[in-house]
Amino acid sequence: MKKFLTILALITTLLADNPNDLDEIKEEDIPKILSIIKDGTKEYLPMMLDDYTTLVDIVCVQNAIEYRNRINSENEHVKIILKADKGTLIKTTFENNKSYLCSDPETKMLLSKGAIFVYVFYDLHDAELFKFSVQHKDCP
Template sequence: MKKFLTILTLISTLLAENPNDLDEIKEEDIPKILSIIKDGTKEHLPMMLDDYTTLVDIVSVQNAIEYRNRINSENEHVKTILKADKGTLIKTTFENNKSYLCNDYETRMLLKKGAIFIYVFYDLSDTELFKFSVQEKDCQ
């Protein structure tokens, strides 16, 4: 996540002389910005996010960026959560990502200009477990 913040800082430096100028980013700039984020992050993959989750791929299309994560579904703790309380896992993961994106100045500006952040979670056999997106409307 620190690399993501570093990339966003670089973008803000490239596009604006001071951070308040991020307000001047146009909707048509979003695909290019997301592509820069994707390229900067992709070279560091795979990236362990926590004890159970690895970011394995990232793609950007138009105004959306998709983070593809693999969960260690063979771990007994993870198996238990996925079987007994998957809904809470999804809700908590969504809320954590939403909170970060909505409260970070740079990502909030991207959301306001139409960026969509998509998170997809797979098990170890590449079967999709769940996915969600965060958009500006989620920050209301």
């Protein structure tokens, strides 16, 4: 995640005349910025995010960047959560990602310009478990 922030900081510096004035970035710049983030992050994949989750791929489509994650669905703890309390897992994961994206000035700026951050979670057999997106309207 630290590399993501470094890449994002470099992009905003390159695209804005004054790095403190992020309003210089326009909506039409978003696909290019997201593509640069994707390319800069992809070289570090797969990336362990926690004990159960690995970021395995990133794709961009227009103003959306999609993070594809694989959950260790064979882990007994994960199996129990997915079976008994999947709704809470989805809500907690959404809230954690939303909180991070909405509190970081650079990602909040990208969201305000129309960027969409999509998170997809797969099991070890590549079956989709759940998916959600964070958009500007999700930020307070």
